Amino acid sequence: MINAADTAFILAAAGLVLLMTPGLALFYAGMVRTENVLATIMQSLIMISLISLEWVYIGYTMSFGPDVGGVIGNFSHFALKGVTNAPSSEYATTIPQTVFMIYQCMFAVITPALITGAFAERVRFAPFVGFSVLWAIFVYNPVCHWIWGSGGWLGQIGVLDFAGGLVVHATCGMAALAAVMVIGPRKGYGHTHFMPHSLPMTMLGTGLLWFGWFGFNGGSALAADGVAATAFVATHLAGMAGMAMWTLMEWVKIGKPTTLGAASGAISGLATITPAAGFVGPNSAIFIGLIAGVVCYYAVNFKAKMKFDDSLDVVGIHGVGGVTGTLLLGIFASTSVNPGGVDGVIAGSFTQLFIQMLGILVVCGYAFVVSWIILKVVDMLIGLRVSTEEETQGLDFSEHSETAYN
Template identity: 45%
Template sequence: MAPAIMTLAADAPKLDSGSTAFMLISAALVMVMTPGLAFFYGGMVRVKSALNMLMMSFISLGIITVLWTLYGFSFAFGSGNGFMGGTHWFGMRHIGIGELWPGYGIPVYVFAVFQLMFAIITPALISGALADRVKFTAWSLFITLWATVVYFPVAHWVWASDGWLFKKGVIDFAGGTAVHINAGAAALGVILVIGKRKGFKRDPMRPHNLPLVMLGCGLLWFGWFGFNAGSWLGSDGVAAVAFTNTQVATAAAMLGWLIYERLRHGSFTTLGAASGAVSGLVAVTPACGSISPLGAILLGLVTGVICAAAVGLKYRFNYDDSLDVVGVHMVGGIVGSLSIGFLATGGVGQTAKGVFYGGGWHQLGLQFIGVGAVLGYSLVCAVVLAKLIDLVMGFRVTEDEEITGVDQVLHAETAYDFAGVGGARSAADPAATSSEAGASPVKKVDA
């Protein structure tokens, strides 16, 4: 008996300080992605909605962090059934300070905080489809309900050891289904309920600050290395391949988008470069631990072209996906998830091989199951939740409030203060008089 006990003790996982440090840094990198997303989206909207767009991402940092602590982590990764975790970790209880995540040399707390950052950015991604027209209180309630009903269970399906998609063999290295298809489908569901912006397809709705868009894209690109490489939960060769594939696919997708844009519209735009890069980041997310760098080039080029074409579908089918969440995140997530069925080498983080490497069609079929299950569930739930919120409290602002601008109406602020720029106004100017008197020309209403 004694030798057996000694053997078990010797084989027990020990704290890996290097991997723990790597994972804490990766968690911080993923956290930076949410402010990066806020800047990316904030620069793409009109000036009267810039602050609201920033706030729709930042509020997710607050709401989802609290939900994750109360019950989200337990629902997503606690022991339960194939569809939902249990309640053992409610309130982050029953987690020892030195307790390690099963099979890895990192503390449970480190894994929990890393996954928290994924939970934060996923509902924030949805916000880009709803620019200019929704109440802040309605949005806050929606992400509370959606995270509870959709994100936490889907994360369990895809990544928990007893999740039904995980056990079936669906591969999602870092969030093609659980994050991007999930958010993109939800965005489509909500915009089908709330409708189009006033002036859609009629008024110009150009980005007000492209340098801000490029800054946001750069922060997303930077943080995505933690998003993807960190998902291996250790610092070794697989994490290095995931890191490399992230860079390669993103670069190739940016080139693919720009080539399509030049051939179709005659210009290489900064918005196209940023959007192309993000589409590549999205597509490589599920596949970065399964494909080679050459496969990442092919994936990136194909994704850039497909997503560039997909963003124009909103005009053909008349749905107002304000900042192309459906075209980039849902479509990019689908392309990346299905690419595993073709490009998986079987020699990186998983043993499954795709069609191009002699693995047959089995893995591709599994990937279709994962894509379809998450897309359908998120879409239906988003429609139901958005409709309920719309019936109870109204999801979008009034037409007058939308025309005035949601920054002033909902937040009583503007992104840029031009009061000290240019010549002084005439004393006879009513706007100047009311401004100097401290009166706001816009009545603040319920958010």
């Protein structure tokens, strides 16, 4: 039966997750140059309409429709056919299926928006739109079904992902890596120092993302219960621990802590706790956040040595964070925290760690290869990059005939 408290909680959580997309837009926009602010915001903001439409007609049914061979959902829910205010016996038994659908829609919206940070300041809007829709169809929807869909094959073998370490962060991280390799660096990369134009804007975006993450992770319990409380607490503790560790790392390495480093550390902790949030206790969440601060800090700095122009550190923070958190789930998870979960290495079982490793290999490999193919096809058909002159002029004017600051 429908529970009013659970329904209200998930509706609020859906709103919080939606807020993350404009929050991400501000987070990214503050780190680009003045002439690319609006284009960067637009790349995140347009996902709200673009992917919501895709979700209504084919995304939801591909992800959560009746299973076909463990690989994909069938099209029985095309255009939300049969998605009613009655609860779903497969996914959420105490809330209307419409509520579950719209909550999951917000996850689908923000995931391709996360990828945009990798190729900021150099991609044309039209091919970007085409890539995003194709990516949602051929990467996000299948992986979502594999792990979260009823009958999905990775879920059937025991791969766990509480709120999107694999489904969201690993997939977007691998897509970002493929994009960096296909599109290439910005003009002047390696010689020009690309300074963030507004770190206060980035800090505002960080706050909105952190706030929204409580809905992202807490709402993934799909009920206003103890698991939601566990995830809510773990989310905050990992975020603050990631911020503290990244700040400390900078202080030791370069002699001064930075606001950008604090923001990056917070997002690292939040991304890394995402797959494990509902399965670990407070102290484990703090350890995961501290580990995230170290691992993601080195991952972001490693990109410079590899000469990869991942403009806004999508691979180092979201990709590496999602993978790290998925592994750490297999170490820190405990049924004493969540009886519906599993025991990890610390609780005496190595089995889940190996299952998580398999999930990482499959999802990362699939997401990278398919993303690379989509990027190559779009580039071949209509071209991904702006011209050198347009890149110098800035995408705000060349792609949108606007300027952020007059």
